[in-house]
Amino acid sequence: MTDSIVATPPLDVLVPPAASGADALGDTSAERGTIQRLLRVDPATREPDSDATLILSLASAWMYSDPDTLRKALCVYGEWNFVRVSVENNALFLASDVCFIQSRCRRLLILCVKGTEPGNIFNWLTDASVASQRFHALGRVHGGFARNVDVMWDMIDRHFHAALRGENIHDVLPGTADSPCTAVRSSTDGGPAPEAPGKLEALYITGHSLGAAMAALAAARLFTDNKYGEIRRLLRGVYTFGQPMVGDAAFASRAEDLFGDRCFRFVYANDIVPRLPPLSTGRFAHFGRAYRSKGEGWTYESKAAGQTRTFLVGASVGIFAWIKQQLPIIRWIPVPFSWGDHSPANYVEASQQGTAQPALFRFRID
Template structure:
């Protein structure tokens, strides 16, 4: 509902990105693995709407001109505190796809911090990976890998001919329906919060496992929003060397989540490009986000953030950390502003050239 209200406010101002005028599919196909404001806005919306049902996510991306089929799967195991949801959106002509991971529910701050406050696990030879992230990776991999294989072969990712949304489908077969117009040319991976961590880890798997070697050439970008650190120094260095140039991490204001896990958990490091919110939208940052000292401190700041939002007299106080800034709609808002300003700049540049 938090995103719905924001979108309604945006609609009253006029379409932020011109609806189908975004030419989202064209930009995704033409993009040479560089940062793109249009794609960043679209993926911020996808990450935010991944918290809704798959039909809503499908419809929102359709409204941007990305006509798609959506395969969604949710796996949970209360015994190991693991719950993972992912959606793969394939353009109807087969040429592009978005792999989107859902994060921890934004209202559940305690659960969100718990996701980052666990013992490290290991990802093959890549050394330590955050345990809360790793537990969500293994069960999901085989489901998504099969659907990506279909896309790479120019086949529909859903099971029934003419079907647009498939939820928690049974075991994946190798072929389905009529061949599509194109094989997969451009894959984008995204997620918010823990979903961003899973997106970064999914990219690591693609660039690590030989069985996914064919997919590497079509990965055009990994865009994450409010993503926590996911691995130690060795893991981060390896990811940086293999696909770090494709990872764009967005951090809104003093969002607490990218500052976790705390040092007490281990020497977890960030990698890829970092973008911070500003009056001009997203700007690249040379300095990585600092780290929160302890989870209890973060929880205390959550309470202060809640108070600040509701008491006008203390709204001017500055906080060093805030998980209130982690809300998905804040990332959508900055991405929208960044796109609008970029379009204005391009319009001015074209005007000068014509003049």
């Protein structure tokens, strides 16, 4: 068993890759780039932005890889600074991995949370730790999800407030050889990142699967303390992909009132995970605005998915659905949900339908 904290920072920001000098600070080229589009998103529209959906689905998908691969995937869309922090304790079923992505001009910050690793049994045990616990004054939530947010919260708090003050997030965790927390820095241009003016103007929170559940709870926690008032004001959206339910009806109702108009849940086709945890483990409910796709963009869905009855039945049907997709002879058989539809690749491919950008398997070569 392990008990560790690992921080792996940097990557660098959202401007066209060729930008340099003043443009690299987000002044000229950034005005035409993705960073400026994300900064202009108005949360009052109650609709997800197509560029934000693509970038955040990409970040959520490539969080399953190593930091350098994540950098190469996202730097197609510009340069970024990354700080990646993980906490693992198998005995406590803790496996929390988050990445802070800050624009070089320091006006934009993305918190991306890693989802369930298919081969990590402790991730699955975290998902299965459904015994509910009180989540401040908002209601009761899935205990496994909440504990993984709790153990990371000090790091999230420190990075959020550093970004709010206009500081470089690379300076939050200096790291030493004797510390359980290690910080590693990298730069896409081979040199130090230039100092840039500006303070945080826009915050996005995202994740896929377990990461989506933790992203939703991290956003909810911002509404539990007045110290986060300014950060709440800058929250442009919580974009979750294949998110399971995270709390009971009381929690869902309270979260809906507080930030439901800025919470966008994306569900690909018959993905089974948004219908979990099963009813046999207790009553859970969704909140936020749901969008569904079968591969051709996202469509608003007014009716939230209900829970599966038991995990065994749900898992069996979901596995059969995946097998069915591989065999044309039985592909016609209708099924209500599928494990195959939960792949993060499906979410990226659906998200890029609303843009002219190639996405999932495009890399920047250093």
